[in-house]
Amino acid sequence: MSTYKAINLVRHLKGKPGPELFEVVEKTVPEPGDGEFLVKQAFMSMDPAMMGWMTGDTDSYIPPVELGTVMRSSGVGEVVASRHADFAVGDQVTGMFGWQEMALTDGKGINKVDKKIPPEMALAVFALPGLTATQGLFGCGHPKSGETLVVSGAAGSVGSIVGQLAKAEGLRVIGVVGSQEKADWIINELGFDGAVNYKTDDLNAKLDELVPNGIDVYFENTGGPIQHCVFDRMNAHGRIVVCGMIADYTAETPRPGPSWMRIIKKRLTIQGFTMPDHMHKAQELQAKLAPYVQNGDIKYRTHVLDGLESAMDGLNLFLSGGNKGKLMVKI
Amino acid sequence: MSTYKAINLVRHLKGKPGPELFEVVEKTVPEPGDGEFLVKQAFMSMDPAMMGWMTGDTDSYIPPVELGTVMRSSGVGEVVASRHADFAVGDQVTGMFGWQEMALTDGKGINKVDKKIPPEMALAVFALPGLTATQGLFGCGHPKSGETLVVSGAAGSVGSIVGQLAKAEGLRVIGVVGSQEKADWIINELGFDGAVNYKTDDLNAKLDELVPNGIDVYFENTGGPIQHCVFDRMNAHGRIVVCGMIADYTAETPRPGPSWMRIIKKRLTIQGFTMPDHMHKAQELQAKLAPYVQNGDIKYRTHVLDGLESAMDGLNLFLSGGNKGKLMVKI
Structure with a gap:
């Protein structure tokens, strides 16, 4: 595939989120440069905090998503091309990949997750x-x-x-x-x-x-x-x-x-x-969490939306309380 | 003197404080028993927190002052009779002595203060x-x-x-x-x-x-x-x-x-x-504060009311903001 789909935020959120805030674009799949790698995203996480990032509020804990850029989100995927020493093709990774099918990254803020962990669990438990x-x-x-x-x-x-x-x-x-x-x-x-x-x-x-x-x-x-x-x-x-x-x-x-x-x-x-503020401690926190998961203390359920475009309406589920489990989009 | 004056709280505070909330009583000066000593109070501290103690609110950080008992306050005074090993006649002490001329105590929560420190400074800086x-x-x-x-x-x-x-x-x-x-x-x-x-x-x-x-x-x-x-x-x-x-x-x-x-x-x-919650650290806190006082970093001024009875109206100065400096009553 030589192109992939991405969704940009083009209007700030006021009231309810919906497709009118976004544009779907087609992009050319890039070649990783030195120290970069390409991730094919499998699932995108949908989180209530995303609505805060869409309001254009510059006075919050992270800058708002700039209009005309890819909507921000975390996700899980697989490395499909790499010129980075620490990440190999086939690695399962989580990170802030955004609303897009493919993401090019230099590895900052990206965490590897054991491939034995299903991607849904990686997102629902070991990510944000x-x-x-x-x-x-x-x-x-x-x-x-x-x-x-x-x-x-x-x-x-x-x-x-x-x-x-x-x-x-x-x-x-x-x-x-x-x-x-x-x-x-x-x-x-x-x-x-x-x-x-x-x-x-x-x-x-x-x-x-x-x-x-x-x-x-x-x-x-x-x-x-x-x-x-x-x-x-x-x-x-x-x-x-x-x-x-x-x-x-x-x-x-x-x-x-x-x-x-x-x-x-x-x-x-x-x-x-x-x-x-605490993402630099991600591995330490995952290590703290792991024994509870291994002991069977942590159950989860997922609410999976189908396809990249379903994200645009999906955030409304948080406002209605209609999601049943960790909301995510399967790409 | 064989009797001394004390002021009891007899009504809970609603709105503004005033003499109608209190009664002045005459009490017999007690003899210290074993492990006790008697303090002649020189100055009583007046603090905004006292109004909270007068409302009868049982859901706060310390129990309210019980009706019919001496109004609670901190103060500074001199030991005038002692059968306590750690406190001698002539010692200058601070503690929760209440609205009264004399106080009998077993020494719990009482701190000695160097006699070189004027009693006003002891109350305004080294006490509450x-x-x-x-x-x-x-x-x-x-x-x-x-x-x-x-x-x-x-x-x-x-x-x-x-x-x-x-x-x-x-x-x-x-x-x-x-x-x-x-x-x-x-x-x-x-x-x-x-x-x-x-x-x-x-x-x-x-x-x-x-x-x-x-x-x-x-x-x-x-x-x-x-x-x-x-x-x-x-x-x-x-x-x-x-x-x-x-x-x-x-x-x-x-x-x-x-x-x-x-x-x-x-x-x-x-x-x-x-x-x-922190009174057990009083000496540690005084030690932390002392160098600032010695360096001349801490100035204070006092607003002194005259005579035990003046306390009954004195709390209103906090509500009007009329006090100029640390409010205290000279006995």
């Missing part, structure tokens, strides 16, 4: 979601056996791993989800101790029932009204990990947060974090 | 304010030379020391105050780099002028609208130390805080802290 969960939970959440953790977006790619790691560490784990099906999944399949359905439950009544002794760690993936209900139940010396605010990414005016009064009263620590 | 400033700034704020720090309540007992310590560490320091007189004092006498008058300045315009490159450390003593203006200017990896929220202590409904979105975008850390 698993690294984010591991860094956020252990690096900021400092979980201790016997404590109670609440995680929002609990059936999501990050939240589901956070909850399972915390269960393995001996915590009581409550997940916040948006459907009965997801509630059943995290309780029956993942072993969570309880679930709050933020769409149908009386949030305060349900939390009173599920966490009568308060909350020690809150792993925040969504924002929204649940944030205040959880915050009001944080125990002394509680830790809050702010990893995502999907409910507010496309809001004109972000909702206010809780009063800081409780931060003093309970001596809380609230910490924001994003993976780009 | 200085320890709070030192623990909060270094333990949570992690100041680095060249960074910018904003402190609210900057002319207050804690804020003035926070700012001076940060200046000594090589930071650019901006203080938030409530009068021109206080602004002049922190700039001309304490060496702050600038001041925001939250009562008269256009907060956003003034901050744009004073911190064009954003804020790395925010030391929060007050709450109020300035909180949001400062928050919106926090730099990446900024630290926020939440030490006091005086503007909200007596509010029916605490004001909402800022959206957590920026916590992610800027990977902020927000940490609440109160000194009772």
